Amino acid sequence: MKRFVRFPWRVYWKFFFIQLVAFNVLFVGVISVIDIRYRVRPFVYNEALLNFFLFSLFVAALTSYRFARPIHRMILKALRISSKRTYGDLVDPQEDDLLDDEVDDISELDVALNHIHRKMKKRKAQFLQAQEESQAFMSAVAEGLVSVSLDEKILYFNSQFAAQFIPPSLVNSSVLRLKDAIRSSDVLEGFAKTIQEGKVQRFTVKLPTLVDNQPRYFAVSVNPIRNEKTKNIYGVVGIFHDITELKKVEQIRIDFVGNASHELRTPLTSIKGYVDTLKEDVRTGQIQQAGKFLDIVSRNIDRLMDLVNDLLSLSTLESHAALKLELIHPLQISEQILAELAVLAAEKNIAIRVIGEVPPFMADAHKVEQVLRNLVSNAIKFIPSGKTVQIRWEGAGKETVVLRVIDDGPGIPQEHLDRLFERFYRVDKGRTRDAGGTGLGLAIVKHIMQSHGGTVMVKSAPDKGCEFICTFPLKT
Known part of the structure; x- marks a missing residue:
């Protein structure tokens, strides 16, 4: 009986009776014509009519079933589709614009x-x-994303990819290929290889971008998109992760390790050379130069200690160690640093003047001393004999205190000012080493000022001296 579940009986019976009436009316008409022409006996006429009626019942039933059967299959299929479970209720059935269910000939x-x-x-x-x-x-993802068909037509891209690679004139193009946006052979080969082999490709590439018209480094991942059932590839998606900043950090690390190694190796080489020479002189009894050699060894050891101390200080600052805030007196700290560096200044006949008077403020006294010591000692080391250094304290309103260290030395060329606070950066490398600098003093100053929430900047020009300006925010 399952065959007749949801069977369209209304259609069946309508078609059945229409056929039955049509067949019998047609037969009666034919028999009437025969009867008029040939005078058929009544019992023959009645018997033929009865037989044809029975035959028409069978034919009408059969043809009606054959006619209604496809409709029955269509109803069952529609019911199966309509009864499948779906998730989500995004459309209110009450708001549907279809008519309510009505009983009709094909209501099912x-x-x-x-x-x-x-x-x-x-x-x-x-x-x-x-x-x-x-x-x-x-669009919210920071990486550039692009989806490409098997013939390398771009199917989709997010705003980051468009901003970096697609000219505005091509954004709304109906047909856009990958090579129209990126011309790098490495990228095109990576996408082509993924399409051919169906394997994920990962590589790093340097590409020109539209953001700042500068080449940037990208870590590119190209992944195939497969049909869930057939597992055939119908496209690929590429992810462009900008690693330019990571590259810069990595280069800084490499430079730092290289510079630190060089700075450590230079005094160690000198120490080893003079110690070996001194050992040979002691062995042969020639010790006239021993005192001079020991002085040189001592200076290089001091240089090593300064370098190690500066590295430790820089490491502590970069780890964001907590400041020991206390009420400091700027002029008192200036006098302490002045007394500490008096011998060094006297050797070059350099005058140091402290100008200005500001009220005490909250800061880390040890760190402020270090800022002042590094700036003043740098000025003493790099300006000619007979010049002057000024330490000037100023109050800039009620929110900041400004420290200025000014000298009247040879100044610094403009092209070096932007990199002056980098670790191990030297304007004149040979002159800096002769003066005994480690190349970390200004980097330490910058980190100390940043840890206080302040800033440091430099103003200078050749033959016009230097002015380092440190701004301390007043803390309550």
């Missing part, structure tokens, strides 16, 4: 089609919502 089909229509509207709403969510997510 009508109901099934209405259900299918509602489900299609729900599926469409779900698809549109998922598409919007996907686009919002792709």
